[in-house]
């Protein structure tokens with residue numbers, strides 16, 4: 319088998335996500351790479367070329383491709399139970415995973431509801447919040463609030479709280495309206511302002527909005543510390559602290575969507591820990607299964623759970639997916655949590671992210687680079703360029719240099735698996751700088 323056989327067959331039969339398929343046609347703007355195998359941070363195609371997975375395969379992979387420990391756990395699980403209906407049945411992996419995730423929140427989020435992808439976790443959190451208020455006699459609370467530039471998934475319900483034009487505009491007539499409030503994005507700092515000042519300014523706008531509209535608002539949903547999909551917008555934890563206070567004051571739930579920033583990405587296991595707060599609902603997906611299997615969940619407090627616990631069926635939370643709590647996916651998540659504990663990953667990632675920061679130093683005074691920023695295992699910078707196709711040009715130049723990076727517009731970012739070696743980290747950034755200079759030429 320060769321790359322070209324597979325490319326032809328893929329183009330004839332597969333509809334790829336988030337893609338104008340015509341760009342993949344022969345001679346089109348974007349080449350597609352058929353991947354034969356993966357090992358650690360490296361992906362290999364069918365023609366013997368390799369690519370360093372600098373974006374963890376859309377932010378999901380934490381401990382490398384074909385990780386021996388996750389593979390072994392899955393092999394064992396395959397011999398016991400692959401899947402069983404979670405309505406009316408339960409099983410060890412789902413129980414253990416729920417207990418361990420709750421423990422990671424200090425026991426404060428004591429119940430865990432399962433789905434298979436991130437957008438479904440968003441929808442579950444929204445529905446649960448609304449239903450909680452309804453069960454408590456506040457059916458008027460049926461609106462949601464999100465930040466400008468937020469991304470919470472692309473199903474019709476989740477798009478309501480997603481504020482990224484490219485994903486939303488075409489489907490506008492289908493989408494329920496939600497309100498947006500200013501983002502605390504630190505890049506918005508005006509002369510002399512710090513990131514904390516920007517956070518306080520955004521929180522003041524939130525306070526004003528809640529003061530006027532809280533009676534109809536069920537929940538505020540945020541991506542803690544980093545708005546990833548709209549271009550790695552980073553902000554100060556002060557915003558989360560203030561948002562928590564305001565949500566309590568105005569009786570509005572706080573949903574933390576940690577689908578991208580959870581599982582150690584931001585430097586702590588959960589990003590919200592850096593603000594010393596807890597949300598009412600916590601959405602997880604992406605890295606939780608180590609990047610192996612589709613799995614998502616919403617954790618919430620025992621007191622939220624209690625408002626659904628009743629003799630009436632319709633006061634229960636009526637939501638289900640066929641693969642809810644899939645045993646293999648839960649086992650992959652347990653193996654992932656084992657690696658966090660056994661290898662003290664949060665601590666060792668501090669050294670790794672400091673190394674990544676050192677590798678990035680040459681970019682700080684690159685004439686075309688602005689807003690070089692990093693939090694934990696995510697780093698990004700914005701590129702000054704009028705080229706409307708900058709991201710495609712960079713992508714191609716990067717692939718030609720054995721690295722897989724997909725800029726978001728003019729924002730180039732790094733989100734490598736945590737198993738990247740110091741040498742590969744140097745390789746990744748050095749090649750990215752070379753790709754940048756080539757793309758700008």
Ligand SMILES: *Cc1c(COP(=O)(O)O)cnc(C)c1O
Pocket residue numbers: 435436437438440469470471472541546547575576577578579603604
């Ligand atoms: C990726 C992402 C989602 C959606 O997850 P899917 O599995 O792609 O549906 C939701 N929220 C955030 C913050 C994400 O990064």
